[in-house]
Amino acid sequence: MNIAFIFPGQGSQTIGMGKSFYENSKNAKELLESASDFCKIDFKHLLFEENDQLNKSEFTQPAIVLNSLMAYVALIEQKPDLQAVFSLGHSLGEFSALAVNGALEFLQTLTLTNKRGFFMQEDCSKVEAGMMVVLGLDDQIVESICEKAQKENKKIFAANYNCDGQIVVAGLKPDLISYENEFKNAGAKRAMLLNMSVASHCPLLENASSKLCVELEKTLKPNFKAVISNANAKIYTDKEQALKLLKSQLISPVLYKQSIKNYENEIDCFIEFGASVLKGLNKKISSKETYSLTNFNDIDEFLKVIK
Structure with missing residues (x-):
């Protein structure tokens, strides 16, 4: 079966997300605990307990990415040979796709998206x-x-x-x-x-985009597996392309619909990690099935399908 991995973006956050993966997957638990130490953020509190931080962009972004990566490692723990033809994400989700496809280290991705959220909020705090x-x-x-x-x-x-x-x-x-x-x-x-205090994917984030590029230069790997760019709806696989496309990403529209339409014929199904937002969109775009992994039971059900 040919599979595409897809990753949700900002707006998919909920208190309690990731808890099922944390409680049922050794690798997911280790990832969250390592992330808390590495990023100096109490992710267990941020994800699982009522708090006012989860909707602040600098915390929202690493929290969503961590939830997606926990879903991913929990699945791979059960099915180590599972691979995707390509990966893509919606907005912030592109960074989850980059991490899973070997462009970024998992823990560095969380630090990077923490900074991305801060840079975006910083730009938008100067305007309404x-x-x-x-x-x-x-x-x-x-x-x-x-x-x-x-x-x-x-x-x-x-x-x-x-x-x-x-x-x-x-x-x-x-x-x-x-x-x-x-x-x-x-x-x-x-x-x-929408209940948003930032204006994503438009020229108001020019400064945030430039600052993010400096961080990306330090962290991106030279080569990686196929990721579809939000900025041009095409596949890229190396650092040089990534720097250009990710610089554009914050100030250009997200071509999610176009990305799915461009490549849906190459795969049999999509797997969404950590939420079901993209499953809803995909139903309106593609005839291909999307399986959303929002908890550990979803992994069990998906593995029955592909056996």
């Missing part, structure tokens, strides 16, 4: 940033409305191409609010502000 989901419009209509807004000196940009009829736009919150009716008048079923 936000994101808005737009449902029911063709890509071209959303893009043309964003272009119109930009001509009026408003900061509104297409940020996430999730599936047909679902695009997230990013920019300055007052500008997004002022254009809510513009999207609805064009036929959007919904134009709703």
Whole structure:
């Protein structure tokens, strides 16, 4: 069976995520404990207990990546020979894909995404940033409305191409609010502000992107297995490509829908690690099955399918 590994991004966090992997997988438990020591973050508290840190970007990002990596090591513990044809992630999830495919060490990935979250929050703390989901419009209509807004000196940009009829736009919150009716008048079923204090994947993160690139230069391996870029929806496998594409990643839209469509014919199914957000999107994009591993029981069920 030809498989693709997929990894969720920010917004998939929940208190209690990863606990089933921690309690049932020796490797997942060791990974969390090593991560806490290495990153100087109490991940057991952050993931499993009520706290106000989990929704702060600098903690959200390593927490989500750690949850995905715990799901991955728990699966590989049970099925060591399992390999993917390629891996991809949605936004932050691209870093989980890079770690699993040998581009980054697991613990360094957590430190890197901790910094990524901090850099993003730092950039957006200087402005009133936000994101808005737009449902029911063709890509071209959303893009043309964003272009119109930009001509009026408003900061509104297409940020996430999730599936047909679902695009997230990013920019300055007052500008997004002022254009809510513009999207609805064009036929959007919904134009709703998201509970986000950052504006991901748009030019407002230029400084964060540059700072992240400095960190990536130090940590990326020269070569690795196939990862699909959010920035151009194509496969890359080396550090030189990665530096260019990941520099673009924070300031360019996430081409998730395009990535799935470009490569779905090469695989039989997708495995999502740590959440089921992408499974929901994939149902609207592809006819290929997506198996979501959100707890240890999901691993048992998946292994029955592929035996």
